[in-house]
Amino acid sequence: MMMSCKEITRLISISQDRKLALPERMQMKFHTMMCSSCANVNKQLGFIRKAGKDQANGGSLDRPTIVPKSE
Amino acid sequence: MSATALTSDHTHTTQIGGFRDDMIRFTLLQVRDRALAEDVVQEAMSAALSGQKGFSGKATLKTWVFGILRHKIIDSLRHNQREISFSDLSREGEALDEQIDTLFKNNGHWNEQQRPTNWDDPEQSLHQQQFWAIFHACLGHLPKNTAQIFTMREFLDLDIEEICAQLGVTTNNCYVTLYRARMKLRICLEQNWFTGEPL
Numbered sequence: 001m002m003m004s005c006k007e008i009t010r011l012i013s014i015s016q017d018r019k020l021a022l023p024e025r026m027q028m029k030f031h032t033m034m035c036s037s038c039a040n041v042n043k044q045l046g047f048i049r050k051a052g053k054d055q056a057n058g059g060s061l062d063r064p065t066i067v068p069k070s071e
Numbered sequence: 072m073s074a075t076a077l078t079s080d081h082t083h084t085t086q087i088g089g090f091r092d093d094m095i096r097f098t099l100l101q102v103r104d105r106a107l108a109e110d111v112v113q114e115a116m117s118a119a120l121s122g123q124k125g126f127s128g129k130a131t132l133k134t135w136v137f138g139i140l141r142h143k144i145i146d147s148l149r150h151n152q153r154e155i156s157f158s159d160l161s162r163e164g165e166a167l168d169e170q171i172d173t174l175f176k177n178n179g180h181w182n183e184q185q186r187p188t189n190w191d192d193p194e195q196s197l198h199q200q201q202f203w204a205i206f207h208a209c210l211g212h213l214p215k216n217t218a219q220i221f222t223m224r225e226f227l228d229l230d231i232e233e234i235c236a237q238l239g240v241t242t243n244n245c246y247v248t249l250y251r252a253r254m255k256l257r258i259c260l261e262q263n264w265f266t267g268e269p270l
Binding site: 004014018050 | 090093097100130131133134136137138141174175178179180181186187188189190193194196197198199200203206222224225226227228230231245246249250253254256257260261
């Protein structure tokens with residue numbers, strides 16, 4: 001079954017919280033290859049996550065270069 | 072202890088003191104009580120000052136101090152966080168869904184005027200003060216319980232199981248809440264930052 005854009009955006013969000021099952025991963029991949037709007041959502045949510053991490057590490061505002069988080 | 076070590080400790084102490092405002096701001100995004108947030112930051116600063124030898128220099132000093140702060144916030148949430156009421160969270164969800172639904176047509180495809188845009192070089196925004204002002208304003212527009220789940224996930228990097236267990240929320244409800252929070256944030260950032268129109 002083809003998923004709608006709305007369903008795909010839900011899947012994009014879930015992919016940030018758990019590993020998607022193979023069929024879910026395929027759906028998301030094929031859909032975002034064809035649909036630039038959903039691909040944009042995927043990039044945007046990735047950026048929001050990055051912004052959160054940046055804050056959680058003290059922020060890059062005062063730093064000229066972003067220093068990778070040490071594990 | 073050698074003279075160089077002393078100087079470096081002293082410099083670090085001054086630097087750590089200078090992080091206080093940023094630490095308070097970050098903590099307040101997650102602990103919404105000012106007095107509690109100040110206690111948490113104080114504890115993190117004391118731990119950082121007394122544990123400076125643990126700073127390896129691999130990350131920046133600030134990143135290292137924020138690592139300590141995140142642990143203190145997690146401890147504090149474990150002790151002070153009450154379970155979320157299901158009906159409060161549902162009410163928040165309904166309001167957010169109303170807005171998210173306007174993005175899509177009845178068949179679940181994008182409304183033409185609402186299609187997400189391609190954000191131009193978003194990483195560059197991370198260095199701009201105005202971006203963070205808008206980011207924080209957008210976060211501030213999230214309803215309370217929704218924001219709590221979002222910050223536990225994105226700022227504290229807790230996994231879904233832990234967040235659900237701690238807040239007494241079902242796993243599915245957690246996923247749905249995070250979806251709503253992220254969609255609301257992307258709408259807010261797109262309207263107020265990436266298209267450059269006023270807030």
